[in-house]
Amino acid sequence: MNIGEYGLVQVVLTPNSKLKPNTTYRLFIKWTDKGFEYARWRTNNHQDLTAPIFSEKPQYANSSYMLAGCGPESFVFFKTKIKDKSDFLIKVSVTNPMGKTSEFLLMSKNDTISVGHDMCRGAFALKEDGKYDISFDLMDSSGNKTNNLNNKLYFVRPKSIKD
Secondary structure, three states, rough: OOEOOOOOEOOOOOOOOOOOOOOEEEEEEEEOOEOOOEEEEEOOOOOOOOEEEEEEEEEEEEEEEOOOOOEEEEEEEEEEEEOOOOOEEEEEEEEOOOOEEEEEEEEOOOOEEEEEEOOOOOOOOOOOOOEEEEEEEEEOOOOOEEOOOOOOOEEOOOOOOOO
């Protein structure tokens, strides 16, 4: 379970035993006495043993800070290219200027990793002035991992025009 710095919680579930090939699974989540929700997925007919890799290492692209209805939106964007045969997540580790490290699993969109928060919630608060350290690890939907390969980068928090 990952608890974001800006009101976002993430839970990653792993099976207790190996999943069967070509099988549909459902996870039921009971919310109230009146109802439930479920997630559904189907396994492939082959086992994926190949870890995802960066075909282009992450690089700082730009940042944004925007005042919105309930509060500011603050993001730092990193461009990268990742190769894998299955869906993957990016474990982002951010150490703020005070030395506190937070981790969260994110997805990339159009080869871009968005680090920060919108006006209501997000993984990273980005409130302190100074230099942030950031690193990226990869994990695909089959559990294959690529650990930190000396890809630590640095950035400063996005600021409003008034800051």
